[in-house]
Amino acid sequence: MSAIRRLGGFRFWSLIPFVVVAAVFGIYPFLRVVQMAFGHVSVRGGGMTFEWRGLENFHRALEDDLFHHSLAISGIFVVATTVISLVLGTALAILTDRATKMQNVARNVLVWPAIIAPVVVSVVWVLILNPQIGVLNQALSTLGLPEQGWLGDGVGAMAAIIAVDVWHWTPIVYLLIYSALKGIDSEVLEAASVDGANRSQTTRHVVIPMLLPAIAAAAVLRVVMGVKAFDEMYLLTRGGPGDSTTIISLLIRGIVFDEVDLGYGSAVSLVTIGIVLVMAVLIFAVRPILRRRA
Amino acid sequence: MGIQRRSLFKAGALGFGGLATGAVLSGCGNNEGSLGDDSQPTATGANGAVTAITVATATTPWLDGYKAIIAEYEKATGVKVTLRDFPFDGLQTQQVNAIQQQSNAFDVFQVNEGWVGQFYSQGWLRPLKEIDPDFAWDDGIADFDGLSRWDEERQSTSPDGEVVALPLNGNIHVLAYRKDIYDELGLTPPTTWDEAITNGKAAMEAGLSKYGYVTRGQGAPGGNSVTFDFSCVLHSYGAEWINDPGTDWTSSIATPEGEAAMAKYLELLEIGPANPQTIDQAAVIAAIQSGDALQGHMVVAVAPQFEDPDKSNVVGKIGYAEVPGGPKGPRPISGAWTFGVPTGLPDDRSKAALHFMQWITSKEAQTSWAQKGGVITRADVLDAIGDDQPQLAAMRDSLPDVHQGIRYPFGQAVLQSTEVNLNKIVAGQSGITDGLKAISDDIDAAVSKAGLGK
Incomplete structure (x- = not known):
């Protein structure tokens, strides 16, 4: 038996495109980031020069108050957007599943926000929230109420970007949960009904437990999306006022592209990746427990 | 054995997921907008x-x-x-x-x-x-x-x-003002910040302008927004981001002069639109174009936008003058x-x-x-x-009075700090003294990191 046949024949070859793409666009850039994180990279004259600095960039990250602040801001953002979108997405999936009229329309309309480009979403929300020309303040003004600086104070700006992100990406959670909901064996629900459970009890004690693995998967997805979030904040608040909404992606952008400090930017990126991996591992560790409970 | 293999796949999938996440973040590393093939x-x-x-x-x-x-x-x-x-x-x-x-x-x-x-x-x-x-x-x-x-x-x-x-x-700073309102009130273009504020309040009290003065308060990390507009007030009070680049790399912004300049800037913003911490250049231009603002300092390049009848309500009504000054005279920024x-x-x-x-x-x-x-x-x-x-x-x-902007080798590090900290002061998130001290400390750190100032 040839080595290739032992490796699985077509199954082996079909992986090649994926491996090549992953190597070129994933592994190679990642290894470059790892390399740069351990040095000082300067772009002088005609190209890049690398100077080994060991753990210096990581020590700097540990002492950088702005990095700590950005991590905290990102933590708040990720937790809030993940929890809210999971609750909303799950509720919408269950409600849509139970709808007796216009179910198809609801299913379609609910996913619309997710297919809009983030830049367009940002422009739409700028036109809603802008203190001078925004629709919200125009409405308040028409009603004789004082205008508000929706993006003008730290809490308001953070609430605004959370709201925009939840509005934009809850449909993804909805789709995942709704698919899982449709996969639940109807006999299980019928059995619950035969046992005398009403709709509320069935939802609480049967449906939601069975959805927990899907909810955990959606949670991982939303955590990663939350850490990657960039467009809306960049266009809506630019990290302000002050640094109230400077989430980690905005900070990394500034270090890498404005200060052209590639070494430190890489180190900050690596630390962030490490934190995301830890969170992902924790959620995956909890998943089997959830599955057993389900 | 099966369980082990599944675990292995899981670990591999998780590891690759991590790498993929890394790749997404590392996309910021050095490939954004790479010109590569589409260069001409x-x-x-x-x-x-x-x-x-x-x-x-x-x-x-x-x-x-x-x-x-x-x-x-x-x-x-x-x-x-x-x-x-x-x-x-x-x-x-x-x-x-x-x-x-x-x-x-x-x-x-x-x-x-x-x-x-x-x-x-x-x-x-x-x-x-x-x-x-x-x-x-x-x-x-x-x-x-x-x-x-x-x-x-x-x-x-x-x-x-x-x-x-x-x-x-x-592109340097100039003062753009409503010459029709100035004429109506019998005012002359201000030569000091105090005169600008007095004129602004007069126009507001007369009901001729919604805003007496408009300038930027929004910070734009990566840009030069509130820093740029504040600089011409700062330097007119004799304070400097860096005292004398090349010979004296110390900063004099956390000084009585710097604090007085910041206080004056806040006075200017007070007679402008609400929530000045959200006012960027587009908002400044819009405030003039709409006819809401009496005056403001801005780069000369925006002037044609006030004369475009498709965008502006104030065509032919805008006059221009050198920016007002402080105790050290006018300091329009390049x-x-x-x-x-x-x-x-x-x-x-x-x-x-x-x-x-x-x-x-x-x-x-x-x-x-x-x-x-x-x-x-x-x-x-x-x-x-x-x-x-x-x-x-x-x-x-204005050319004889032009003052250079932030041109240091570590200028971006300075701007990262000034844009955030000035915006915090404008938003009321930090006081003048603390905010300027934070900038001064960041400038010292940037100078030190660049190996200068020894």
Whole structure:
């Protein structure tokens, strides 16, 4: 038996495109980031020069108050957007599943926000929230109420970007949960009904437990999306006022592209990746427990 | 065994997921907007002469005028110019990528005042005398406080430095004011910040203006927003981000002068739109265009937008003057653009690029550009135009007082701090003393990290 046949024949070859793409666009850039994180990279004259600095960039990250602040801001953002979108997405999936009229329309309309480009979403929300020309303040003004600086104070700006992100990406959670909901064996629900459970009890004690693995998967997805979030904040608040909404992606952008400090930017990126991996591992560790409970 | 294999796959999937996440984040590393394949090679004619060049530029309010003058260059020389425009901060990234990857994607770089220290100190622009040993500075071109010259020893721009660029757009601060309201109230353009505030309050009390003064309060990390507009108040009180780049790298912003300047800036913002911490340049322009604001200081390049009947309610009603001053007199800030030749470009392309730059800054081209409303960089042409274009007349009158913007090699690190901390002060998130102290500390750290100030 040839080595290739032992490796699985077509199954082996079909992986090649994926491996090549992953190597070129994933592994190679990642290894470059790892390399740069351990040095000082300067772009002088005609190209890049690398100077080994060991753990210096990581020590700097540990002492950088702005990095700590950005991590905290990102933590708040990720937790809030993940929890809210999971609750909303799950509720919408269950409600849509139970709808007796216009179910198809609801299913379609609910996913619309997710297919809009983030830049367009940002422009739409700028036109809603802008203190001078925004629709919200125009409405308040028409009603004789004082205008508000929706993006003008730290809490308001953070609430605004959370709201925009939840509005934009809850449909993804909805789709995942709704698919899982449709996969639940109807006999299980019928059995619950035969046992005398009403709709509320069935939802609480049967449906939601069975959805927990899907909810955990959606949670991982939303955590990663939350850490990657960039467009809306960049266009809506630019990290302000002050640094109230400077989430980690905005900070990394500034270090890498404005200060052209590639070494430190890489180190900050690596630390962030490490934190995301830890969170992902924790959620995956909890998943089997959830599955057993389900 | 099966369980082990499944676990292995899971671990692998998780690991690869992590790597994929890393790849997404590392996409920020050095590949954003990579020019790579879509760079346009410069064409060379049969006799070896360069027949086409690619010029990088930003999407600015003066882009249309630049295109028009480039069309004249193409007509006069037969050289085809591909103008590639990018958003303000995207331009910096594209040019850094071009240098980093040595792609020679552009024949001409365009450098904003705020990037000057970075581009010059890193050797990303080729000294013009190296391209053409006969190159000599044309005395008709305004100096903008040494904007185009780099002194390697001092690590700063200097009138005595080596010429590495030419000024492309002479954007400096001017005061734009409603001359109709000023006339109605019998006021004269303010020469001090206090007069500006008094005039602003008078117009508001008379019900002639919703806002007495408008200027930027929003911070834009990566940009130069509130820092730029505050600088002309700061320097008019005698405080400096860096006292004397090249010899004294200490900062004097956390001083009584700096605090007085900040307090005055807050007074100006108080008679402007609510939530000044959200006011960016677009909002400033809109406040003037709508007729809501009496006055404000801004770059001269925005003036044509007030005279566009499709966008403005105040066509023909805006007057221009030098910015008001503090105890040290007026200090309009240079927010000019320069253009230069990237390092690493082949000699023939470098020479073609330099020819393009010299043509654009020639007296003939600048006169034509000024007639199209361009913010030109030749003092002799500004003198010749006289008062025909009021914004250029104000610019001409301001040139002797121009103060350089942030041009240090570590300028971006300074801006990262100033944009955030000034915005915090404006938003009331930190007090004047604490906010300026935070900036001063960050400047000290940036100076130290750059190995300067010893």
